[in-house]
Amino acid sequence: MEHPLIPPPSNSSSSLYVQSLATGMKVLRAFGAEHPSMSLPEIAAATGISKSAAQRFAFTLEALGLLNKDPHTKRYSLSSLNLEPGYQYLQCHPLLERANPYLLDLNQRSGETVNFAEPSGDCMVYIGRFSSLVRLIMHMPVGQRIPIYCSSTGRMYLSQFGDEEVHAFLSSTARVRYTPQTETELDKLCQLVQKARHDGYSWCSDQYYTGDLALSVPVTDPSGATIACINLSVSSLKWTSQKAIEKFVPMMLETARLISTTPPHPSAQRMFKVAVQPRSAP
Secondary structure (H helix, E strand, O other): OOOOOOOOOOOOOOOOOOHHHHHHHHHHHOOOOOOOEEOHHHHHHHHOOOHHHHHHHHHHHHHOOOEEEOOOOOOEEEOHHHHHHHHHHHHOOHHHHHHHHHHHHHHHHHOOEEEEEEEEOOEEEEEEEEOOOOOOOOOOOOOOEEEHHHOHHHHHHHOOOOHHHHHHHHHOOOOOOOOOOOOOOHHHHHHHHHHHHHHOOEEEEOOOOOOEEEEEEEEEOOOOOEEEEEEEEEEOOOOOHHHHHHHHHHHHHHHHHHHHHOOOOHHHHHHHOOOOOOOOOO
């Protein structure tokens, strides 16, 4: 039985399913921090396809500009063109466009790093970020995925669901201990989600990154459902949870209310618009 918090898997048995496209995407996703570059045999091993198939897919992806090939080592790596789909997603995201001016204002008033996250499967994805000009606790680029169970945004998002749904979701996810303080015990996590539901905000410390004290509040749609979360990150070495909550949560809740209910003035949005100049003919 599929859980409502987790999107159903792709139906690969459907006649509409394009297996070659899926394999091409699998090849691209095989590259990462652990495999920044790969040879054809490594691509084949990482994706479970034959070496000849790896050669065909690598050649096609290179021709499309999505892979680079080192002329000396013959190893492949991702090209910067892979950033384009993500950039397009952010450019046409109506909620993020609405939120950006308010997130920037919160960043400037608080002096701390402000993030904007939305759910994706069993993770929260950070789609907006305004870093502190004073301190940067860790590098967390836009697109970073953090497991729902160990993030303040994830626990805040889960709080809109009933206890049975939350328990079923958390029990179905792998709960890794990223730091010595990461909470992985199921009943305790359910209690933390219940507390977030009661308080209207969530916080956690040293759960995914050591030294990070994260606060989150919900952003809702017209029906009241949580569709995204604002996160404000401070140093757990400088702030206690009580002092951080007292100082920042009220302004975070006000920011969330404005994003949820009040479109920003066009002048505030103007700085986030990118004017694309047409290319002149050669």
